[in-house]
Amino acid sequence: MPLLKSWIESANSPDTDFPLNNLPLGVFTVDDLPRCGVAIGDRILDATGLEEAGLLRLDAAPVLDIPFWNEVMELGPEAWAALRARLHDLLREGAPEQDKVAPFLHPMESAELHMPLAVAEFTDFYAGRHHATNVGTMFRGAENALPPNWLHIPIGYNGRASSVVVSGTDIRRPWGQLKGPDESAPRFAPSARFDLELELGAIVGQNSDGPVTVAEADDMIFGYVLLNDWSARDIQAWEYQPLGPFQAKATATSISPWLVMRAALEPFRCATPPREVPLLPHLEEPAPMLYDIALEVDLTPEGGSPTTIARTNYREMYYSSAQQLAHHTTSGCPMNVGDLLGSGTISGPTKDSRGSLLELSWGGKEPITVGNQTRSFLEDGDTITLRGAAHGDGYRIGFGPCTGKLLPAIPDPYAR
């Protein structure tokens, strides 16, 4: 598919994340209450305003009066397609209603961005093979790197929806209970091994209350966001046996402010890697369900300039979000509009394509160079920025940056 041209010039630049082909959804304020918006070039289109003015109608009653996109998701796939078709009609080159639409465009640079959706529940997976192999090798040795179930099911755990925040939200270094391998007893201290995890998040846009197929699961996915699953490795190491990560992953998870609808990514579909062992039939993919999305991680020390510490691609995943969602439903687990599924850390096969500092610094044994400094884990004041884009012919489909700055831990919350 070529670039779709818009009458908004900045949307036609090959350098924008937001051409007419994209039309990602967000929530913004300029100087008023939060409103639903659509990114187009360097502008945000006030979708709530369009609905109020009768220029965008998705249902008999308003669905954009609450500043989250959940109500649009609830309308279902036909409405999703109608939304994109209408936005295209309003924004395409030569669109007849330009004069009516123009007052609803705001400069993106002056807008504050908020959570694009109300997250119902958050599930995080462990479905990148390079990541699982790297972490497993560090913790259990190369022979036992992948757990026996890993090639048969997308391993996941339930995360904490209350901790999901939008890009730009500062992150506080957490306190937690820690015990180093050489320590005789645990202690309560700020995490000293605080890390990022580069992921993509899939947004569930339809409800289900029984097992669904991988194809049905794919149809239920409304879109994708960039996702940084901040992780306290030292808290995790002490707590995670036998029931999995808990407080190590509960401080915060950042998502990009722009939710890219699945339709915008269609031209970039690609298959999962060859299966090492066949999957059970219910987890087989009937069609390609990954996407070719180039990803990178920048680290910017306090007062410094950014260094790109990893470059990878979403197509490196072993399991797609559709496979994860299908697996999620096998037990009859009800899934709801607004559920967020983290892909798992997206690492590539090479050293510079690893999606976490745990892997990049090999557990702190091989610190990486960041400008004139080194890093094993995050230092106070570090800003992490995730970027991602699918690259088409003369355009790209991006998510906007997903950033978060790490602030120092609060003083001991239990000091008397």
Place this chain on the structure above:
Amino acid sequence: MPLLKSWIESANSPDTDFPLNNLPLGVFTVDDLPRCGVAIGDRILDATGLEEAGLLRLDAAPVLDIPFWNEVMELGPEAWAALRARLHDLLREGAPEQDKVAPFLHPMESAELHMPLAVAEFTDFYAGRHHATNVGTMFRGAENALPPNWLHIPIGYNGRASSVVVSGTDIRRPWGQLKGPDESAPRFAPSARFDLELELGAIVGQNSDGPVTVAEADDMIFGYVLLNDWSARDIQAWEYQPLGPFQAKATATSISPWLVMRAALEPFRCATPPREVPLLPHLEEPAPMLYDIALEVDLTPEGGSPTTIARTNYREMYYSSAQQLAHHTTSGCPMNVGDLLGSGTISGPTKDSRGSLLELSWGGKEPITVGNQTRSFLEDGDTITLRGAAHGDGYRIGFGPCTGKLLPAIPDPYAR
């Protein structure tokens, strides 16, 4: 504290779960839309109706117009106390407003009961020492029964709020991916080791966005419910390494229809057992935070009569809900009104006080007798009923039964 006498005679019986001392909260329908209600003897008091009639006023605007108790929780501890004081005034022996209140009383036997709250997120703990020791012994041997962290933190994992259902909801035997120890590859099949877990659930009634002390956590707890965390042991055994239980615990979790407010349980506070190793200071309890609540589990085969398969007590727990909630906040994890914290399976020290069939049948090696049948795990058609009550002087504080009937698995959802 003695029995508080009510003008509703059935509330003065030593055999009711619902004397005036209790006043548990639920949601019910008689022949209309769901309404907030309070159990008193064999009646339900229509609290929504009282509010509409101006007989119960908790805030400037109505808070009982939505059939969940969450809005009352949001009002905070003073409103919680005011609610109980007003209900006491309306229902006590000699209350002047009996004639006005009487029309709002409905026979409990003719009411349908619904979820008493909207569950925000669900966390389940593993904080019963006898349970953890039993399970650990089965899986890892007696020497390694308790994981190294167990005596230092209340181990928990995030569950799935969407799967929490009210007592009386039928439970479907789940399908899942399974692999027995002697099988060379996993298969997709109905769970053959489906189990119950006897727990108490604590309801978080206030928000927090940073670490709270155990005392503060106790103040945040609005009340308690009985909780049955249905568990597919065979799905769990295959999936739970390394990130914990996922689909094994996602089919359903049943809670009692009546939410007992913390204030009703105050006379029954008791301390946790002696610590084997000292806790870090932030997890120490400043006062007794368990409760003396007698618990039992009945199993009723299809068409048969009930057998009590376990009798135990909530005071057997090693960690209280307040300790669990404090630990839950250490990382800065935001907690919200309506969060549900499962205590973990409540097993006592003796064989007949174990809160799961996994323990009662020792992994299926020692099937138990149920009437003229035996059980290792649940059979289709089995009904599980949890009961719990704190016993005062001539009265008891109960939760009403928490029941669920296991229906056969659906036909293969992926058959073509």
